[in-house]
Amino acid sequence: MQELINRAKELLADGTVARVLGWKAGDLPFNPEPAYFEKEEDFADFVYDGFCGANLSKYMIEASKLEGKTLVCLKPCDTYSFRQLMKEHRVNREKAYIIGVGCRGKLDVNKIRDLGIKGIESVQGAEIEGSDTLTFQTLYGEKTCSYADAMLERCHVCKGKEHMIYDELIGESRETKDADRFAEVEKIEAMSPEERFAYFQKELSKCIRCNACRNVCPACSCRKCVFDSNKFDSAQKANVNSFEEKMFHIIRAFHVAGRCTDCGECSRVCPQGIPLHLFNRKFIKDIDELYGEYQAGADDEERGPLTSYTVDDAEPGIVAERG
């Protein structure tokens, strides 16, 4: 992490970049926040460790409008989002100096709590170069758990540690993929319609429409969301009933279908712990099955599955046949 800080200070000093976009330590040891660093001394609380799960690509939409270049630290999965935004002309490549930071999987604080570790005061082993076990100093004494057990679900199905776009790379990465990407989706598909309906009814009823998923999603970055404008007479500030819960999440997933890079941020930030990535991953699974493997953000020119077609696509009736 120190090497990253030194390099950032260097670039800031020699004027190649006007500001650095990274993470700054939060009030607790496990919630670093994305932040701008413009001066030498700000770097005091710069941090890059196992808890820095935030995808900084979306901030580049606004950063592209600022004066001068912005240095941004992107993890491998973030770079897909950046390229997708580039393809959609939302970010300006010249205004970004990208440092591809190494990643060995990010941690999920909910999982840590589920392991019974509460009242955390400090953490060791979460650093980038840290060890495979995490030791926590908590109010109730010292607790440990393995790094893998605390890892985010998305890291278990990681798309690979290769950075899609960068100006330079700092730090090594370590493979963390040890699960099938569509396992969860297939588990739900195997349920009966009643069970599926009950499952999503339960999950979505927790939704408080805080819009965190929408605010963090790089693909879901309209200037004015359709749920906030009068274009569709569907302006909804809060879910009044179960229909609107479903409506919001289905339409959100539909709007990002073919553009979602499966970065998993929506599930990570959801305060209610709803597995929102299931919707997007279901669309990705369908698209891969019906229209051929497609990874959003992996290239610059190819047209997304929903903005192209082939003459012999499957008929919609295939959904009924699959049962």
Add this chain to the structure above:
Amino acid sequence: MQRIGVFVCHCGTNIAATVDVKKVVEMALAEPGVVHAEDYQYMCSEVGQEKIQNAIREKNLGGVVVCSCSPRMHETTFRNAAQKAGLNPYMVEIANIREHCSWIHKDVKEATEKAVILMRAAVAKVNLNTPLKAGESRVTKRALVIGGGIAGIQTALDIAEAGYPVDIVEKTPSIGGRMSQLDKTFPTLDCSSCILTPKMVDASAHPNITLYTYSEVEKVSGFVGDFTVDIRKKARSVDMSKCTGCGVCQEKCPSKKIPSEFNRGLSNRTAIYTPFAQAIPNVPVIDRENCIKFKTGKCGVCSKVCQAGAIDYNQKDEIITEKYGAIVVATGFDMIKLDKYDEYAYSQSKDVITSLELERIMNAAGPTSGHLERLSDGKAPKEIVFIQCVGSRCADDRGKSYCSKICCMYTAKHAMLIRDKYPDVNVTVFYIDVRTPGKNFDEFYRRAVEEYGVNYIKGQVGKVIPQPNGKLLVQGADLIDNKQILKEADMVVLAAAIEPNPDVRKIATMLTASIDTNNFLTEAHAKLRPVESPTAGIFLSGVCQGPKDIPETVSQAGAAAVKAIGLLAKDKLLTNPCTAHSDELLSNGCSQCAHVCPYGAITYEERQVNDHGIREVRRIAVVNDALCQGCGACTVTCPSGAMDLQGFSNRQIQAEVDAICL
């Protein structure tokens, strides 16, 4: 909220019979915004339109809903009427309570309830209508005719006569089409090439007509008034400017064993050939699959004997791109394949032939140079049997469900000609019904029966069995005398069904012209607009639209020409104003919409905007109204709803959904 007038039409009894129109009027008055509602027997009549116009003026109406027949019928009528009364024509909406309601529901209560709902949906939509003004787009004063048969030639001549340039694209090496293969034509029995060749010469000589023979249409883009067409001029391997048409090359060509398509495979032709003597342009074509020079690299006799030095082996296909205002489809027809009708032993005996093959046999330029003889042993037949409706009027999947319309007449013609030229030959015709409607048609058929003694038997033929002695045993039924007929014939002629040219479906897809399951092009309206395709700018001429004989083809060809001329005569075309529009404050400029636009009507601009005080330069989607056809694909790809379609906006369709579901 608009001031809305609702007008409910009785349509005589078509609507009033199963929809209580008074109730619809009463419910209309209860709708918010409706300030006037009335019903009338014929809303589309002059009187009906005046009622609308008076109501607009007296009640100062801002929107009109007409509950009547399908908008595809009278939307323009009511819009023009409203325009004359000073109301913007796009403030008129139609509720289809005839085809979609009164005609298909018997129960009055049910039908009335549905009519009220459809009325409510139309009122909800009109409430959100915005006045629109039709844009204008220019018209390229040039027409394209696809297909060089009599239909294509006649259409091209008529358009050219009106002073507009026309291009004919013909797939085969010469124009003339199916008619050039015929011997005589009914009902006047004059020789087919005698009446066709002059027209072919006129077409080739006319200054306004350009012939692209041995060429195919490859790509069509654009829309009415502004089509861009790529024509592939296949390589003839003969330089058309140098060739004098002397025909020496065809005599000397060593590869002579290729079945002649023109003679339906009954005779052979050389590798370098012109389809028939009167071919226009009279320039041969080298059939590269069967030419020894192209297959093995040896030979080259034709270039040696050609004094004009016109042979050019490395001539390449040429793509010509041209702009057109109107396109006429005249792709013609062919006989169906008879492999599924083996009860007639067509594939088992050479003496069972189709009527078109008989035309070639009786034609002086045909394979038997006009002598009527059996193809198996060349002897003159004594007994000939004609079988009608082979593959026509068949509801099973083997044949065509429609009646091919021309077979009864041409079979009577064949029978008459054979009896006239060879009086000692007996001709029997097995028929289901002889259909000879039309001027002098039935008299023609009766002459065949009464004057020439053709034996017509009402009943079909069950099977034809080739006998060891070379004759054909025909087993048919005589339903009048209630007898089963077993007749030994020397020759059996099948009046096979006709079907549209097989590659018309490819052309229809290119032109986005709608086509039915029998591969006939669908006309805009079966009775009122028979020569136009629903796709504006595309016209139908000849059998591509449905089975018809030469007199009808020529009259339809003229009609298609007039429609095309009507279009080309305009300098400006009113374009559909229901085009997409991008809201500059909402547009993300993410270029998803440009990907789905079939007309390339969307471009992007960096534009200075003031979004509620935020002044910045943004990348905005911009729609070119002249190119946009209003399909709406972009409005769904746009997540934020920035892209919306005028006339069918998101809120309007949602309002209709609400009105229907409440």
Add this chain to the structure above:
Amino acid sequence: MATGNKQAELIKEISGVNPLKCMKCGKCSASCPSYNEMDIKPHQFVSYVVNEDIESLVNSKSLWKCLSCFACVERCPRDVKPGKLIDAARQLVVRERGGDYLSPNEIPELLDPDTPQQLLVSAFRRYRR
């Protein structure tokens, strides 16, 4: 004749045929091998059923002359299946309580050398069902 109507409906139901589709082209009669032995010809089965004159159809010779070779069903351009109609008419007779119809064990005595093989095949097919 009320029973005629009921019988006609029964025939249509058993055979699953819509006789109205017939366009009177006569191809079934043209293809029928035992046309000459029949008094009511195959193309007439259809009109007898349409006109609900089942009485004469049931008492006709044709009822038993039809070999069920289904050439008419195969060739009919309108998919009217006359063979199935006469087959259904036969069912009416066969299913009649106490009707004097052929029982399977009566067949051996009736056999004589020049009975056409096809008749045996269709008879076995009929009674085996």
Add this chain to the structure above:
Amino acid sequence: MSIEAKEEFRPKIVAFCCNWCSYAGADLAGSSRLAYPADVKIIRVPCSCRVNPMFILRAFERGADGVILCGCHPGDCHYTSGNYYARRRMTLLFSMLDFIGVENGRTRVEWVSAAEGVKFSTTMREFVDKIRSLGKNVRLEDLRCRN
């Protein structure tokens, strides 16, 4: 549900028909007097690609029991590619509705050309029967709109 209840249950069905083919097919079904249940109401859209998933969800929210989208046969679209996009969008939408447990018989896409009046009316009759067998739409409805 007892038979009587099913009889008086009148489903609400919204049909989006594309102006060039299926709307003309519906007109042909009308002019040929090919009856189908009155529960189907048709909304005319320029092309099947104009139908936004929000319209379909809107229809269900407002109490529709079934939504059918009719368009031109692939290859026949008046705008060359409209129905191809509609086909992909609807396949994904129906798959998602099925994923969250909504009965997949409630939504359907059918390609009807302007000459297929018979097909239009049989499709509508089949669809109404299917929706009747599925009963009232309770999984995707908005109670506030229950009138």
